[in-house]
Amino acid sequence: MVTNESIIPPEPGGYQNNYLIQAWLVLLLAMVFGISLAGVQQKLGPMIEANKVNETLEKVPEVILGVKNAERLAKKGEALIITPRPIKIETAGQKKVYPVFEARYSDLSLAGWVTKASGRGYADKIELLLGFNPDATHLTGLFILEQKETPGLGNKIIEKKWRDQFVKKSTDRRLRVVKGGAKTPNDIDAITGATISSRSVVAIINKSAAELRERLALLAVTDKKDK
Amino acid sequence: MADQPTATERFIQGILPENPVYRQLLGLCPTLAVTNGMKPALTMAAAVAFVLICANIVTSLIRNxxxxxxxxxxxxxxxATFVTIADRFLAAYLYQMSKTLGPYIPLIIVNCLIICRCEVCASKQSVFTAASDGVGQALGFGLALLSIAAVREILGTGMFFGYRVLPSVWPDWVIMMLPPGAFLTLGLLLGAVNWIEIRRSRQSGGS
Structure with missing residues (x-):
């Protein structure tokens, strides 16, 4: 009787019930899929990165010179020389890097600065490009890169007519959102039915202008000295 | 296995009789989320078609x-593998569209329509049947998405595929572009499909 017991196949715990052996197909597929995804990423990754950079670079001339002047320049076959110059800002112990782009004319004189900035909107993150003149005394333009504001209301922040209000606004005073028409030079007219979206954009601009103004002006001064 | 539908039956069933959205009420998240325009709806339908057909074929190959x-x-x-491929592909070749669709492309992973087809058809039937099932269901899903998107884009913006079809005096029904518009349109179209179905079954029962 004792010998019989040893013939009985092993109970749970034997090799057939081992999780790893049971899951051989899962493991194999995970490996095959993983390798093929790595291949896809290898091939498409650089293209995706290039798409992201191009989206910003394409808009830089427009944000600094305005649409018409940018087109005129492009017609002449000239292009701005754009170099990334990230600027690190430390405020109240918080470190932040602004992806700033420096733009120069073909004679290497400074055309202006463009920074990417983002903040909370009404629906989701708003990401924008903000242009400064070389001394960073005023804004030269605004472009909204990403937003998910309410269609028909808040998403009017992307319209040129509204964005053009920011051109030539001075950077030494905070911009203010008002309803029913701008009265003072630092007023921005809110979009009807989308005060929060308007305020969000203005808040992002006020913050980045305040943080970057002096640093950009300093860079412009050293640039002149170098010449 | 004899009682399983054939490849042709699977294909036809997917388009209307077992339409994923109108008859099975599956995959409603993208149906509601990306149908405020024809272009995003078409892209979503294409991405789902790619994932569905590929997943069905692979599942059927390893079904034993x-x-x-x-x-x-x-x-x-x-x-998940095929969704990631579709997502990367869109980001590389259709960057703006990929931004518009945002998280809804990665979310195809949890679209129950696809897992349902793997379970119901691909894990039990041959590769050919599974593939034609995938094509049929994908066409049905695309049809549903595009029908909802057509209603929403035309009423919401007066445009179709970005071209103006209604006179510019048309007061754009902004609500059609917003989430409530998706629910309203889906509800009404679903009601219409059910009404047609009931009428048809009554007629065939009466004759």
Whole structure:
């Protein structure tokens, strides 16, 4: 009787019930899929990165010179020389890097600065490009890169007519959102039915202008000295 | 296996009789989320078609190796792989569209329509049947998405595929572009499909 017991196949715990052996197909597929995804990423990754950079670079001339002047320049076959110059800002112990782009004319004189900035909107993150003149005394333009504001209301922040209000606004005073028409030079007219979206954009601009103004002006001064 | 539908039956069933959205009420998240324009709806339909057909084929190829308690893991793994490929592809070649669709492309992974087809058809039937089932269901899903998107884009913006079709005096129904518009349109179209179905079955029953 004792010998019989040893013939009985092993109970749970034997090799057939081992999780790893049971899951051989899962493991194999995970490996095959993983390798093929790595291949896809290898091939498409650089293209995706290039798409992201191009989206910003394409808009830089427009944000600094305005649409018409940018087109005129492009017609002449000239292009701005754009170099990334990230600027690190430390405020109240918080470190932040602004992806700033420096733009120069073909004679290497400074055309202006463009920074990417983002903040909370009404629906989701708003990401924008903000242009400064070389001394960073005023804004030269605004472009909204990403937003998910309410269609028909808040998403009017992307319209040129509204964005053009920011051109030539001075950077030494905070911009203010008002309803029913701008009265003072630092007023921005809110979009009807989308005060929060308007305020969000203005808040992002006020913050980045305040943080970057002096640093950009300093860079412009050293640039002149170098010449 | 004899009682399983044939490849042709699977294909036809997917388009209307078992339409994923109108008859099975599956995959409603993208149906509601990306149908405020024809272009995003078409892109979503194409991405789902790619994932569905590929996942069906792979699942069918390995159907004899599946263990009952590990099958869902394998379906999800397969689906996730193809969704990632579709997502990267869109980001590389259709960057703006990929931004518009945002998280809804990665969310195809949890679209129950695809896992349902793997379970119901691909894990039990031949590769050819599974593929034609995928094509049929994908066409049905695309049809549903585009029908809802057509209503919403035309009423919401007066445009169709970005071209103006209604006179500019048309007061754009902004609500059609917003989430409530998706629910309203889906509800009304679903009601219409059911009404037609009931009328048809009554007629065939009466004659």
């Amino acid at each position: 190796l599946l263990k009952p308690h590990l099958r869902i893991v394998i379906f999800t793994l397969t689906i």
